[in-house]
Amino acid sequence: MYDLIKTLSLFAYPLGGFFLLAALAVGLRLFGRPRIAIAIAAFAVAWLWVWSMPATSERLRAGLESQYDYLAVEQVPEGDAIVVLGGAFSRDAAWPYPSAGGSVDRYWHGARLYRAGRAPKIILSGGRHPDRPDDLSEAEAGAQFLGDMGVPGEALLLDNRSRTTHDHIRYLKPLLAEAGIDRLLLVTSATHMRRAEAVFHYAGLEVTPVATAFSVPSDPVITLRRYLPSVGGLSGSTRVVHEWLGYAFYRVRGWL
Known part of the structure; x- marks a missing residue:
């Protein structure tokens, strides 16, 4: 059960969502719906871009980390x-x-x-x-x-x-x-x-x-790179989605 839940959860993460959208676009193209396929493919790219931006990742992580102080x-x-x-x-x-x-x-x-x-x-x-x-x-x-x-x-x-x-x-x-x-x-x-x-x-x-292990700088420097996709940005966003899903799952199971 542990491995099954971990495997299925991959499709709820940003990268998994991208591949699901990409697969849907390919399927629609094969079944003769090219315009819808192109629209979904474009949305898939935009979806992955937004989740992969350091600016997005930092904002999401700050939403969790700001609830706690880094105490000496x-x-x-x-x-x-x-x-x-x-x-x-x-x-x-x-x-x-x-x-x-x-x-x-x-x-x-x-x-x-x-x-x-x-x-x-x-x-x-x-x-x-x-x-x-x-x-x-x-x-x-x-x-x-x-x-x-x-x-x-x-x-x-x-x-x-x-x-x-x-x-x-x-x-x-x-x-x-x-x-x-x-x-x-x-x-x-x-x-x-x-x-x-x-x-x-x-x-x-x-x-x-x-x-x-606080990961969001208190005073980030605004640069163009914060709005370009990166592996680190995608990883940080995925960690937050993992926590959202885990919290929701625990709520459903009655563990919170």
Whole structure:
């Protein structure tokens, strides 16, 4: 089910929408409707252009990120544990160490909070991904990364089963109850925090959101390139659509 939902969701993203429109245009052309086909093809190109503009991507991401402040560690209240939600690591069979992506700032900020004494424990949540050639879970990769940063192993608690935001609740709650942990500092990317915080609150957990990995500049420079399509712009817009879809799906399922 996990893989099926992830696969189907691709067609709801901007790039997937472009290919669906392009396929429709080709079909109409083959069935003798050239004018409609050209109109839909033109719309498909415009659709992809708009979603791929950095100006569009920044505006969409700002809509999620502006709900949270980028707090210095001294401003963060103390808690019983820091929860770092996974999603940063992959690993190639030929490379012996976890390979970090843009979301690695979650782990970095978790370590920063720990070293500042904001909580005595760090909980790492993230299961094994079917695309990985090894058997390393996201939480285990994060533990290796934090260990390299000097965080002691005895300060870490690992949830090796969660693969979605909702899974974090399903598998974390028993772990928290067993460890007697009540007050959580929730660390995740700013674009992901709205959905993550809502899920934790719905589960009745006491959390303080500590957003990180803010990606929109506070004072962007207006240039022509912000209105030209780019891979980075499309990627940023897709992340926002992913959060919209995830939030709506969780609403429908009654998880929020």
